[in-house]
Amino acid sequence: MPIYGVLNCMAPPKLQLPPPFEQIMRRHAREIMRYLLRASADREDAADLFQETWLRAYRAYPRLEPNSEVRPWLYAIAVNLCRNRARDGARRTAVIVADDEANPAADRLGKAHRAHNENDGYAAVRLRELMSALPAKQREALQLRYFAGLDFAEIAAALDCSQEGARANVSQAMRKLKSMW
Amino acid sequence: MINMKTEKFISLLGGEFSDGKVEALLRRSRPRVDGAIQRIRRPEAAIGVVNSPLGDLLVALSERGIVLIHYLLGDDDLEGTIAKLRLTVDPVEDRSSVNEIGAEIRRYLDGNADALRRNVDLSLAASPFQKKVLYKLLEVPHGAVVSYQALGAAAGAPKGARAVGNALHNNPVPIYVPCHRVVTSSGGIGGYGGGAARKLQLLRSEGFALGKADERLPDGVVWGHKGTKIYCRTNCRTTARVDRAQVLFFADPGEAKAAGLRPCKICRPT
Numbered sequence: 240m241p242i243y244g245v246l247n248c249m250a251p252p253k254l255q256l257p258p259p260f261e262q263i264m265r266r267h268a269r270e271i272m273r274y275l276l277r278a279s280a281d282r283e284d285a286a287d288l289f290q291e292t293w294l295r296a297y298r299a300y301p302r303l304e305p306n307s308e309v310r311p312w313l314y315a316i317a318v319n320l321c322r323n324r325a326r327d328g329a330r331r332t333a334v335i336v337a338d339d340e341a342n343p344a345a346d347r348l349g350k351a352h353r354a355h356n357e358n359d360g361y362a363a364v365r366l367r368e369l370m371s372a373l374p375a376k377q378r379e380a381l382q383l384r385y386f387a388g389l390d391f392a393e394i395a396a397a398l399d400c401s402q403e404g405a406r407a408n409v410s411q412a413m414r415k416l417k418s419m420w
Numbered sequence: 421m422i423n424m425k426t427e428k429f430i431s432l433l434g435g436e437f438s439d440g441k442v443e444a445l446l447r448r449s450r451p452r453v454d455g456a457i458q459r460i461r462r463p464e465a466a467i468g469v470v471n472s473p474l475g476d477l478l479v480a481l482s483e484r485g486i487v488l489i490h491y492l493l494g495d496d497d498l499e500g501t502i503a504k505l506r507l508t509v510d511p512v513e514d515r516s517s518v519n520e521i522g523a524e525i526r527r528y529l530d531g532n533a534d535a536l537r538r539n540v541d542l543s544l545a546a547s548p549f550q551k552k553v554l555y556k557l558l559e560v561p562h563g564a565v566v567s568y569q570a571l572g573a574a575a576g577a578p579k580g581a582r583a584v585g586n587a588l589h590n591n592p593v594p595i596y597v598p599c600h601r602v603v604t605s606s607g608g609i610g611g612y613g614g615g616a617a618r619k620l621q622l623l624r625s626e627g628f629a630l631g632k633a634d635e636r637l638p639d640g641v642v643w644g645h646k647g648t649k650i651y652c653r654t655n656c657r658t659t660a661r662v663d664r665a666q667v668l669f670f671a672d673p674g675e676a677k678a679a680g681l682r683p684c685k686i687c688r689p690t
Binding site (some may be wrong): 255259282290294 | 441442443446448453456457462468469498502507512513
Protein backbone atom coordinates (compact mmCIF):
# COMPACT_ATOMS: atom_id res chain seq x y z
CA MET A 240 0.00 0.00 0.00
CA PRO A 241 1.67 3.22 -1.15
CA ILE A 242 1.57 6.05 1.38
CA TYR A 243 1.05 9.15 -0.72
CA GLY A 244 0.95 11.52 2.21
CA VAL A 245 4.35 10.53 3.53
CA LEU A 246 6.33 9.95 0.37
CA ASN A 247 4.36 12.60 -1.47
CA CYS A 248 5.61 11.33 -4.80
CA MET A 249 2.44 9.75 -6.16
CA ALA A 250 -0.98 11.16 -6.75
CA PRO A 251 -3.96 9.11 -5.63
CA PRO A 252 -5.28 6.91 -8.45
CA LYS A 253 -7.31 8.73 -11.06
CA LEU A 254 -10.89 7.55 -11.11
CA GLN A 255 -12.15 6.21 -14.38
CA LEU A 256 -15.78 7.13 -14.42
CA PRO A 257 -17.94 6.45 -17.45
CA PRO A 258 -19.24 9.63 -19.08
CA PRO A 259 -22.32 11.14 -17.43
CA PHE A 260 -25.60 10.11 -18.96
CA GLU A 261 -26.42 13.66 -20.07
CA GLN A 262 -23.39 13.63 -22.29
CA ILE A 263 -24.49 10.42 -23.97
CA MET A 264 -27.93 11.83 -24.46
CA ARG A 265 -26.61 15.05 -25.92
CA ARG A 266 -24.44 13.12 -28.30
CA HIS A 267 -26.91 10.52 -29.49
CA ALA A 268 -30.42 11.94 -29.09
CA ARG A 269 -30.52 13.27 -32.63
CA GLU A 270 -29.55 10.06 -34.38
CA ILE A 271 -31.82 7.94 -32.20
CA MET A 272 -34.73 10.21 -33.03
CA ARG A 273 -33.88 10.03 -36.71
CA TYR A 274 -33.70 6.27 -36.55
CA LEU A 275 -37.00 5.89 -34.71
CA LEU A 276 -38.74 8.20 -37.15
CA ARG A 277 -37.62 6.05 -40.02
CA ALA A 278 -38.13 2.70 -38.37
CA SER A 279 -41.45 3.25 -36.65
CA ALA A 280 -44.72 4.06 -38.22
CA ASP A 281 -45.39 7.66 -37.38
CA ARG A 282 -44.36 10.73 -35.51
CA GLU A 283 -46.31 10.01 -32.34
CA ASP A 284 -44.92 6.50 -32.18
CA ALA A 285 -41.45 7.81 -32.73
CA ALA A 286 -41.82 10.37 -29.94
CA ASP A 287 -43.14 7.71 -27.57
CA LEU A 288 -40.40 5.27 -28.44
CA PHE A 289 -37.85 8.02 -28.10
CA GLN A 290 -38.88 8.71 -24.54
CA GLU A 291 -39.07 5.03 -23.68
CA THR A 292 -35.64 4.38 -25.19
CA TRP A 293 -33.96 7.04 -23.06
CA LEU A 294 -35.77 6.04 -19.90
CA ARG A 295 -34.66 2.47 -20.32
CA ALA A 296 -31.18 3.53 -21.23
CA TYR A 297 -30.96 5.63 -18.08
CA ARG A 298 -32.13 2.75 -15.91
CA ALA A 299 -29.76 0.28 -17.53
CA TYR A 300 -26.78 2.60 -17.81
CA PRO A 301 -25.04 1.43 -14.61
CA ARG A 302 -25.19 -2.12 -15.91
CA LEU A 303 -23.51 -1.28 -19.20
CA GLU A 304 -19.98 -2.65 -19.04
CA PRO A 305 -17.46 0.18 -18.83
CA ASN A 306 -15.46 0.61 -22.05
CA SER A 307 -18.13 -1.01 -24.18
CA GLU A 308 -19.63 0.78 -27.14
CA VAL A 309 -22.55 3.02 -26.28
CA ARG A 310 -23.96 3.45 -29.77
CA PRO A 311 -24.90 -0.17 -30.57
CA TRP A 312 -26.21 -0.51 -27.03
CA LEU A 313 -28.58 2.40 -27.54
CA TYR A 314 -29.71 1.03 -30.87
CA ALA A 315 -30.28 -2.37 -29.27
CA ILE A 316 -32.69 -0.74 -26.82
CA ALA A 317 -34.43 1.18 -29.60
CA VAL A 318 -34.72 -1.92 -31.80
CA ASN A 319 -36.16 -4.00 -28.96
CA LEU A 320 -38.71 -1.34 -28.18
CA CYS A 321 -39.73 -1.12 -31.84
CA ARG A 322 -40.12 -4.87 -31.88
CA ASN A 323 -42.25 -4.84 -28.72
CA ARG A 324 -44.41 -2.10 -30.05
CA ALA A 325 -45.01 -3.97 -33.30
CA ARG A 326 -45.93 -7.08 -31.35
CA ASP A 327 -48.13 -5.46 -28.75
CA GLY A 328 -50.01 -3.17 -31.04
CA ALA A 329 -50.15 -5.79 -33.78
CA ARG A 330 -49.46 -2.89 -36.01
CA ARG A 331 -47.25 -3.56 -38.96
CA THR A 332 -44.66 -1.04 -39.86
CA ALA A 333 -47.16 1.11 -41.63
CA VAL A 334 -46.86 3.46 -44.51
CA ILE A 335 -45.86 6.93 -43.49
CA VAL A 336 -48.63 9.30 -44.35
CA ALA A 337 -47.75 12.94 -44.31
CA ASP A 338 -49.91 14.89 -41.91
CA ASP A 339 -49.15 18.32 -43.17
CA GLU A 340 -51.20 19.41 -46.18
CA ALA A 341 -49.25 22.60 -46.65
CA ASN A 342 -45.99 20.73 -46.79
CA PRO A 343 -44.96 20.58 -50.43
CA ALA A 344 -42.95 17.42 -49.95
CA ALA A 345 -45.92 15.71 -48.34
CA ASP A 346 -48.14 16.94 -51.10
CA ARG A 347 -45.85 15.50 -53.68
CA LEU A 348 -45.79 12.23 -51.82
CA GLY A 349 -49.57 12.05 -51.71
CA LYS A 350 -49.93 12.85 -55.37
CA ALA A 351 -47.31 10.37 -56.22
CA HIS A 352 -49.17 7.73 -54.32
CA ARG A 353 -52.41 8.47 -56.12
CA ALA A 354 -50.88 8.65 -59.51
CA HIS A 355 -48.71 5.60 -58.97
CA ASN A 356 -45.95 7.47 -60.61
CA GLU A 357 -42.70 5.77 -60.18
CA ASN A 358 -41.00 8.80 -58.79
CA ASP A 359 -39.07 8.80 -55.53
CA GLY A 360 -42.04 9.59 -53.32
CA TYR A 361 -44.00 6.65 -54.51
CA ALA A 362 -40.99 4.42 -54.47
CA ALA A 363 -40.32 5.27 -50.85
CA VAL A 364 -43.85 4.36 -49.83
CA ARG A 365 -43.75 1.13 -51.71
CA LEU A 366 -40.36 0.31 -50.28
CA ARG A 367 -41.72 0.66 -46.77
CA GLU A 368 -44.53 -1.71 -47.53
CA LEU A 369 -42.07 -4.23 -48.81
CA MET A 370 -39.84 -3.77 -45.80
CA SER A 371 -42.64 -4.50 -43.40
CA ALA A 372 -43.01 -7.84 -45.14
CA LEU A 373 -39.42 -8.84 -44.40
CA PRO A 374 -38.60 -11.16 -41.49
CA ALA A 375 -37.95 -9.10 -38.38
CA LYS A 376 -34.28 -10.05 -38.12
CA GLN A 377 -33.53 -9.00 -41.66
CA ARG A 378 -35.57 -5.85 -41.43
CA GLU A 379 -33.84 -4.78 -38.24
CA ALA A 380 -30.42 -5.45 -39.66
CA LEU A 381 -31.30 -3.53 -42.80
CA GLN A 382 -32.64 -0.59 -40.84
CA LEU A 383 -29.59 -0.43 -38.64
CA ARG A 384 -27.34 -0.58 -41.67
CA TYR A 385 -29.02 2.05 -43.80
CA PHE A 386 -31.18 4.15 -41.46
CA ALA A 387 -28.67 4.34 -38.66
CA GLY A 388 -25.51 3.80 -40.67
CA LEU A 389 -23.99 1.28 -38.24
CA ASP A 390 -21.20 -0.95 -39.47
CA PHE A 391 -21.51 -4.71 -39.28
CA ALA A 392 -19.64 -5.04 -36.01
CA GLU A 393 -22.02 -2.56 -34.42
CA ILE A 394 -25.07 -4.26 -35.88
CA ALA A 395 -23.81 -7.54 -34.50
CA ALA A 396 -23.47 -5.96 -31.05
CA ALA A 397 -26.91 -4.36 -31.22
CA LEU A 398 -28.73 -7.45 -32.42
CA ASP A 399 -26.64 -9.86 -30.41
CA CYS A 400 -25.54 -11.95 -33.35
CA SER A 401 -22.28 -12.61 -35.15
CA GLN A 402 -20.79 -10.15 -37.58
CA GLU A 403 -21.25 -12.63 -40.41
CA GLY A 404 -24.87 -13.05 -39.38
CA ALA A 405 -25.41 -9.33 -39.52
CA ARG A 406 -23.85 -9.10 -42.94
CA ALA A 407 -25.93 -12.02 -44.19
CA ASN A 408 -29.17 -10.55 -42.85
CA VAL A 409 -28.55 -7.23 -44.51
CA SER A 410 -27.69 -8.73 -47.85
CA GLN A 411 -30.64 -11.14 -47.73
CA ALA A 412 -32.95 -8.26 -46.98
CA MET A 413 -31.50 -6.26 -49.84
CA ARG A 414 -31.86 -9.18 -52.22
CA LYS A 415 -35.47 -9.79 -51.23
CA LEU A 416 -36.40 -6.16 -51.58
CA LYS A 417 -34.94 -6.03 -55.05
CA SER A 418 -36.64 -9.22 -56.10
CA MET A 419 -40.02 -8.07 -54.81
CA TRP A 420 -39.73 -4.69 -56.43
CA MET B 421 -37.00 -2.11 -61.65
CA ILE B 422 -35.23 -5.28 -60.67
CA ASN B 423 -31.87 -3.88 -61.61
CA MET B 424 -32.44 -0.70 -59.71
CA LYS B 425 -29.10 0.59 -58.47
CA THR B 426 -28.24 -0.24 -54.90
CA GLU B 427 -27.29 3.34 -54.15
CA LYS B 428 -30.67 4.52 -55.34
CA PHE B 429 -32.28 1.98 -53.10
CA ILE B 430 -30.26 3.12 -50.18
CA SER B 431 -31.06 6.74 -50.77
CA LEU B 432 -34.73 5.84 -50.83
CA LEU B 433 -34.41 3.90 -47.61
CA GLY B 434 -32.70 6.73 -45.88
CA GLY B 435 -34.61 9.64 -47.34
CA GLU B 436 -37.92 11.07 -46.35
CA PHE B 437 -37.16 12.87 -43.13
CA SER B 438 -35.48 16.20 -43.47
CA ASP B 439 -33.20 17.37 -40.72
CA GLY B 440 -35.74 20.07 -39.98
CA LYS B 441 -38.40 17.54 -39.12
CA VAL B 442 -36.07 15.60 -36.89
CA GLU B 443 -35.04 18.78 -35.13
CA ALA B 444 -38.62 19.89 -34.62
CA LEU B 445 -39.66 16.58 -33.12
CA LEU B 446 -36.52 16.50 -31.02
CA ARG B 447 -37.26 19.93 -29.63
CA ARG B 448 -40.78 18.83 -28.76
CA SER B 449 -39.71 15.54 -27.15
CA ARG B 450 -36.67 16.56 -25.18
CA PRO B 451 -38.44 18.36 -22.31
CA ARG B 452 -40.78 15.41 -21.87
CA VAL B 453 -37.90 12.94 -21.80
CA ASP B 454 -35.89 15.09 -19.40
CA GLY B 455 -38.91 15.33 -17.12
CA ALA B 456 -39.46 11.59 -17.17
CA ILE B 457 -35.82 10.87 -16.38
CA GLN B 458 -35.91 13.44 -13.61
CA ARG B 459 -38.60 11.41 -11.88
CA ILE B 460 -36.54 8.20 -11.75
CA ARG B 461 -33.24 9.94 -11.27
CA ARG B 462 -30.59 8.39 -9.00
CA PRO B 463 -29.18 10.86 -6.50
CA GLU B 464 -25.88 12.42 -7.44
CA ALA B 465 -22.79 11.69 -5.37
CA ALA B 466 -19.38 13.30 -5.33
CA ILE B 467 -16.73 10.60 -5.28
CA GLY B 468 -13.00 10.52 -5.00
CA VAL B 469 -10.05 8.75 -3.45
CA VAL B 470 -8.53 10.27 -0.32
CA ASN B 471 -5.47 9.12 1.53
CA SER B 472 -5.62 8.81 5.27
CA PRO B 473 -3.59 7.20 8.03
CA LEU B 474 -5.86 4.20 7.44
CA GLY B 475 -4.74 3.91 3.82
CA ASP B 476 -6.52 4.99 0.65
CA LEU B 477 -10.25 5.39 0.92
CA LEU B 478 -12.86 5.65 -1.79
CA VAL B 479 -15.41 8.15 -0.52
CA ALA B 480 -18.84 8.95 -1.95
CA LEU B 481 -20.81 11.90 -0.71
CA SER B 482 -24.45 12.64 -1.52
CA GLU B 483 -26.53 15.63 -0.59
CA ARG B 484 -27.75 13.83 2.50
CA GLY B 485 -24.37 12.68 3.74
CA ILE B 486 -21.64 10.13 3.27
CA VAL B 487 -22.88 7.24 1.17
CA LEU B 488 -19.75 5.14 1.06
CA ILE B 489 -16.31 4.82 2.55
CA HIS B 490 -14.39 1.95 1.11
CA TYR B 491 -10.94 0.75 2.12
CA LEU B 492 -9.02 0.30 -1.11
CA LEU B 493 -7.13 -2.92 -0.61
CA GLY B 494 -6.19 -3.81 -4.19
CA ASP B 495 -6.10 -2.26 -7.63
CA ASP B 496 -9.05 -4.06 -9.21
CA ASP B 497 -11.09 -3.26 -6.14
CA LEU B 498 -11.78 0.28 -7.28
CA GLU B 499 -13.59 -0.53 -10.52
CA GLY B 500 -15.88 -3.12 -8.99
CA THR B 501 -16.79 -0.86 -6.12
CA ILE B 502 -17.65 1.99 -8.43
CA ALA B 503 -19.73 -0.31 -10.62
CA LYS B 504 -21.74 -1.37 -7.58
CA LEU B 505 -22.05 2.18 -6.38
CA ARG B 506 -23.43 3.31 -9.73
CA LEU B 507 -26.50 1.13 -9.28
CA THR B 508 -27.66 3.47 -6.51
CA VAL B 509 -26.12 6.86 -7.24
CA ASP B 510 -24.77 8.80 -10.22
CA PRO B 511 -21.15 9.46 -9.30
CA VAL B 512 -19.36 12.66 -10.23
CA GLU B 513 -15.67 12.99 -9.46
CA ASP B 514 -15.13 15.82 -6.98
CA ARG B 515 -11.85 15.79 -5.10
CA SER B 516 -12.36 18.87 -2.96
CA SER B 517 -15.54 17.89 -1.14
CA VAL B 518 -14.24 14.38 -0.65
CA ASN B 519 -10.98 15.70 0.75
CA GLU B 520 -12.89 17.32 3.59
CA ILE B 521 -13.87 13.85 4.72
CA GLY B 522 -10.24 12.78 4.58
CA ALA B 523 -9.33 15.77 6.75
CA GLU B 524 -12.02 14.90 9.29
CA ILE B 525 -10.74 11.33 9.51
CA ARG B 526 -7.16 12.52 9.95
CA ARG B 527 -8.14 14.85 12.78
CA TYR B 528 -10.16 12.07 14.37
CA LEU B 529 -7.24 9.66 14.39
CA ASP B 530 -5.10 12.38 15.94
CA GLY B 531 -7.39 12.19 18.95
CA ASN B 532 -10.02 14.83 18.23
CA ALA B 533 -13.18 12.97 19.30
CA ASP B 534 -15.57 15.46 17.68
CA ALA B 535 -13.87 15.52 14.31
CA LEU B 536 -16.39 13.33 12.48
CA ARG B 537 -19.11 15.85 11.79
CA ARG B 538 -20.59 14.79 8.47
CA ASN B 539 -23.93 12.96 8.38
CA VAL B 540 -24.15 9.47 6.98
CA ASP B 541 -26.55 8.39 4.26
CA LEU B 542 -27.26 4.70 4.73
CA SER B 543 -29.03 4.19 1.42
CA LEU B 544 -26.54 1.47 0.51
CA ALA B 545 -27.51 -0.70 3.51
CA ALA B 546 -28.62 -4.04 2.15
CA SER B 547 -31.69 -4.78 4.30
CA PRO B 548 -33.95 -3.14 6.88
CA PHE B 549 -32.35 -5.20 9.62
CA GLN B 550 -28.86 -4.20 8.60
CA LYS B 551 -29.93 -0.60 8.49
CA LYS B 552 -31.35 -0.90 12.00
CA VAL B 553 -28.14 -2.44 13.31
CA LEU B 554 -26.15 0.42 11.82
CA TYR B 555 -28.45 3.05 13.32
CA LYS B 556 -28.22 1.38 16.74
CA LEU B 557 -24.46 1.30 16.37
CA LEU B 558 -24.41 5.07 15.90
CA GLU B 559 -25.54 5.34 19.52
CA VAL B 560 -22.39 3.66 20.83
CA PRO B 561 -20.25 6.57 22.02
CA HIS B 562 -16.57 7.31 21.50
CA GLY B 563 -14.49 5.42 24.05
CA ALA B 564 -16.95 2.55 24.38
CA VAL B 565 -17.36 -0.76 22.61
CA VAL B 566 -20.31 -3.12 22.44
CA SER B 567 -20.53 -6.83 21.76
CA TYR B 568 -22.05 -8.33 18.61
CA GLN B 569 -24.61 -10.00 20.82
CA ALA B 570 -25.58 -6.84 22.68
CA LEU B 571 -25.89 -4.93 19.43
CA GLY B 572 -28.11 -7.68 18.02
CA ALA B 573 -30.33 -7.49 21.08
CA ALA B 574 -30.57 -3.74 20.78
CA ALA B 575 -31.63 -4.11 17.14
CA GLY B 576 -34.28 -6.64 18.11
CA ALA B 577 -32.42 -9.89 17.45
CA PRO B 578 -30.97 -11.21 20.75
CA LYS B 579 -29.79 -14.37 19.00
CA GLY B 580 -28.52 -12.58 15.94
CA ALA B 581 -24.86 -12.00 16.75
CA ARG B 582 -23.83 -13.57 13.44
CA ALA B 583 -26.36 -11.51 11.54
CA VAL B 584 -24.92 -8.43 13.19
CA GLY B 585 -21.51 -9.55 11.97
CA ASN B 586 -22.87 -9.66 8.43
CA ALA B 587 -24.45 -6.25 8.79
CA LEU B 588 -21.15 -4.79 9.91
CA HIS B 589 -19.31 -6.56 7.12
CA ASN B 590 -21.67 -4.74 4.74
CA ASN B 591 -21.36 -1.45 6.55
CA PRO B 592 -21.18 1.10 3.72
CA VAL B 593 -19.72 3.86 5.89
CA PRO B 594 -17.10 2.46 8.29
CA ILE B 595 -15.37 4.88 10.68
CA TYR B 596 -18.43 7.18 10.72
CA VAL B 597 -20.73 4.29 11.54
CA PRO B 598 -18.37 2.89 14.16
CA CYS B 599 -18.33 -0.79 13.32
CA HIS B 600 -14.84 -0.94 14.84
CA ARG B 601 -16.55 -0.47 18.22
CA VAL B 602 -18.03 -3.95 18.12
CA VAL B 603 -16.16 -6.79 19.81
CA THR B 604 -16.93 -10.35 20.83
CA SER B 605 -18.85 -11.04 24.06
CA SER B 606 -15.82 -12.75 25.52
CA GLY B 607 -13.68 -9.65 25.12
CA GLY B 608 -11.91 -10.59 21.88
CA ILE B 609 -11.35 -7.90 19.30
CA GLY B 610 -13.16 -9.64 16.45
CA GLY B 611 -12.70 -9.05 12.73
CA TYR B 612 -12.85 -5.95 10.59
CA GLY B 613 -13.64 -5.31 6.95
CA GLY B 614 -10.48 -3.30 6.42
CA GLY B 615 -8.32 -5.75 8.38
CA ALA B 616 -7.87 -6.14 12.14
CA ALA B 617 -4.89 -3.76 12.17
CA ARG B 618 -7.13 -0.85 11.20
CA LYS B 619 -9.65 -1.79 13.87
CA LEU B 620 -6.90 -1.68 16.49
CA GLN B 621 -5.67 1.62 15.12
CA LEU B 622 -9.14 3.14 15.42
CA LEU B 623 -9.74 1.74 18.91
CA ARG B 624 -6.34 3.01 20.06
CA SER B 625 -7.24 6.49 18.92
CA GLU B 626 -10.40 6.20 21.02
CA GLY B 627 -8.48 5.52 24.21
CA PHE B 628 -8.13 1.74 24.36
CA ALA B 629 -4.66 0.65 25.44
CA LEU B 630 -4.11 -1.88 22.67
CA GLY B 631 -0.86 -3.10 21.16
CA LYS B 632 -0.24 -3.70 17.46
CA ALA B 633 -1.35 -7.33 17.51
CA ASP B 634 -3.54 -7.59 20.61
CA GLU B 635 -6.51 -9.86 20.25
CA ARG B 636 -8.32 -9.04 23.47
CA LEU B 637 -9.58 -5.92 25.16
CA PRO B 638 -7.08 -4.65 27.77
CA ASP B 639 -7.58 -5.19 31.51
CA GLY B 640 -8.40 -1.58 32.28
CA VAL B 641 -11.73 -1.91 30.49
CA VAL B 642 -14.91 -1.58 32.54
CA TRP B 643 -18.38 -2.51 31.45
CA GLY B 644 -21.36 -0.26 31.88
CA HIS B 645 -25.03 -1.15 32.11
CA LYS B 646 -27.22 1.08 29.96
CA GLY B 647 -30.31 0.41 32.08
CA THR B 648 -28.94 0.91 35.58
CA LYS B 649 -26.30 3.43 34.54
CA ILE B 650 -23.69 1.62 36.63
CA TYR B 651 -20.22 0.60 35.51
CA CYS B 652 -18.22 -2.34 36.92
CA ARG B 653 -14.88 -4.07 36.63
CA THR B 654 -15.03 -6.94 34.14
CA ASN B 655 -14.55 -9.43 37.02
CA CYS B 656 -17.35 -8.03 39.21
CA ARG B 657 -19.68 -10.75 40.49
CA THR B 658 -22.72 -8.97 39.02
CA THR B 659 -21.52 -9.81 35.50
CA ALA B 660 -23.02 -13.29 35.85
CA ARG B 661 -26.64 -12.14 35.99
CA VAL B 662 -26.53 -9.03 33.88
CA ASP B 663 -28.55 -8.58 30.69
CA ARG B 664 -25.89 -8.74 28.00
CA ALA B 665 -27.97 -6.66 25.62
CA GLN B 666 -27.54 -3.68 27.93
CA VAL B 667 -23.78 -3.85 28.27
CA LEU B 668 -21.29 -1.42 26.81
CA PHE B 669 -17.56 -1.70 27.41
CA PHE B 670 -15.58 1.45 28.15
CA ALA B 671 -11.88 2.01 27.64
CA ASP B 672 -11.45 3.14 31.26
CA PRO B 673 -13.55 4.42 34.20
CA GLY B 674 -13.11 7.99 33.01
CA GLU B 675 -14.90 7.26 29.73
CA ALA B 676 -17.73 5.56 31.60
CA LYS B 677 -18.10 8.51 33.91
CA ALA B 678 -18.10 10.85 30.94
CA ALA B 679 -20.99 8.86 29.50
CA GLY B 680 -22.99 9.57 32.68
CA LEU B 681 -22.56 6.30 34.59
CA ARG B 682 -21.69 5.83 38.28
CA PRO B 683 -19.24 3.26 39.66
CA CYS B 684 -20.48 -0.02 41.09
CA LYS B 685 -20.54 -0.18 44.89
CA ILE B 686 -19.54 -3.84 44.95
CA CYS B 687 -16.39 -3.95 42.83
CA ARG B 688 -15.54 -0.24 43.21
CA PRO B 689 -13.80 0.37 39.88
CA THR B 690 -11.40 3.28 39.95
